[in-house]
Amino acid sequence: MTSERRRDPLSGEWRTMATHRQTRTFLPPESSCPLCPTRDAAHPTEVPWPEFDIAVFDNRFPSLTADPPSSQSRPGSPYDVAPSLGATEVIVYSDDHGAALTSLGLDRLQLLVDVWAERYAALGSRDDVEYVFVFENRGEAVGVTLDHPHGQVYAYPEVPPVPARELAVARAHLAEHGTCVLCDVVGAERFAEVRLVAQNDAFLAFVPFAARFPYEVHVVAKRHASSLLDLSDIERRALAAMLHEVVAGYDQLFEFRLPYVMSMHQAPTCDGDWQVISHFHIEFTPVHRSYDRLKYLAGSELGAGAFLNDVMPEQAAADLRAAGTAAAPSAGTPAAGTAAAPAAEPQPAGT
């Protein structure tokens, strides 16, 4: 096993090399799912209990750990290296292999929000952790290797590139305008309405004005909360309800479980004025651009960082609103399906 962090001299970004991940479990059948409960002691899984609500444990193929092999820059080399310090945890949403975020029910979803908050607090309290990143990869189209519903938490030893840039832009906005940029965005979206997908007392869901992905949706706290720890129980329940509504809308519109990456942006856990700069939000980035087409990151996105989007955000929001209205509040488990399934009206693609 080799594991170390290396700083790219061209971009200044830290990257993690972890060769043991190459052999990780790949789409096992349900009968050998490592995230199912241990129902038979002769066949233990990663979760030692016969049943559970939500389970959290260290990733068996970690890229970052609390006690990594030592690694240091070579004398005379222009390259910086560092140990793979941090944490990578798995959060299993249910002991039911076939469950989905939308089938869990509101109480379980609120428990999930509480677990996220607890892991954010626990990992963030470590001196060697500067940023706790909660995320979920869903669906084979984004590379998921285990079907069982689950998310992940990574704890990084520095603020990673995307939130670092976002926080720098927010800091510059505050200096120039005296306001939080995301507070301004919330105000603009509530006023414009055309990109709204859903809202409740505490959260707004909308397709961002300059979306990278056709059906990208941001779930943003209406008031300036900087992390899950700032949210009251009532607000956490509102967040749980909003996550259900967004995902149910996706599944209703596409008529299959829409693959996505869900990324949670919270305040860094190192010293700093993050309460002022950071505004809690969750980004959903599904990779489909229509019922049977994916949005690929190719030359313009990967090489230049310049995103092209084929669907107007206002159109995507209208599609998602219409689907959300059609989705029952307790939608239950949507039928499994694939992108190759026959298209039905309304076609989610743009014009």
Next chain:
Amino acid sequence: MTSERRRDPLSGEWRTMATHRQTRTFLPPESSCPLCPTRDAAHPTEVPWPEFDIAVFDNRFPSLTADPPSSQSRPGSPYDVAPSLGATEVIVYSDDHGAALTSLGLDRLQLLVDVWAERYAALGSRDDVEYVFVFENRGEAVGVTLDHPHGQVYAYPEVPPVPARELAVARAHLAEHGTCVLCDVVGAERFAEVRLVAQNDAFLAFVPFAARFPYEVHVVAKRHASSLLDLSDIERRALAAMLHEVVAGYDQLFEFRLPYVMSMHQAPTCDGDWQVISHFHIEFTPVHRSYDRLKYLAGSELGAGAFLNDVMPEQAAADLRAAGTAAAPSAGTPAAGTAAAPAAEPQPAGT
């Protein structure tokens, strides 16, 4: 048709919305390939000639154009918008639908380098163009919608995010160390040798020290040239030979045409001290992490910008060196194949 550029307030990045691209031609059969020559006047393609060496024309589904519809920020809105100014050109490498970069021969490859240089100069001379980006998407795994061998050129009205960050890091490195960061990297790679894939008189090909993708390869000018326009004819021929060698090595190692994004990094074409800051290089980012597995950009990469790599760069370089030695100089057209083809020794995956 709607087309406009929008600035994302969270990242500060400009993104392009172009809905007419949603209906673009998708993997047509060879008999209706729009990049083949027009051999029958009754069935014209995008190229009006019966035969050609290399053809350049405007993308029929452009995201950026010289004369875009007007677009301006709404009064009272916190969002910036701008017309989709720029250019998107297609460069067809051959009139042979089944050709590959490795089957073109060195003279044609050098002509391709000359065409790139010509388009860089022509588009870069426009007052409304600040950055000319040459790239190639190859293979369905990176979303290619036309099989015929071709690349593209985008001309952006500002320096896009990835090169902008790279140039800022190079500027900081110069201020701190008094040297070009990529000149330092070239020196380190020539000395270390472990990550080298190939070299000739003018160019070095190596797996970068902190590679994002397992089989990422950078082709870098040995001397400090800032763009193709700085290269002599001999150096351009050396570049052509190096591109052949890198791609032939990929195809030899994987035993199919390895899908990749190829991105060319040259000096911006707006005013600035780019001759000092910019060091010409080409980045190959193949999306395979082994013979039959792809590297997906998921939570850590897409949401946090923190890349995980499952293969050590030194191991990937050794694999590619071994494959390159086995590849004949004029390898001809490798057999087409898919990632699902049976794996053969040596397995390109890491340990």
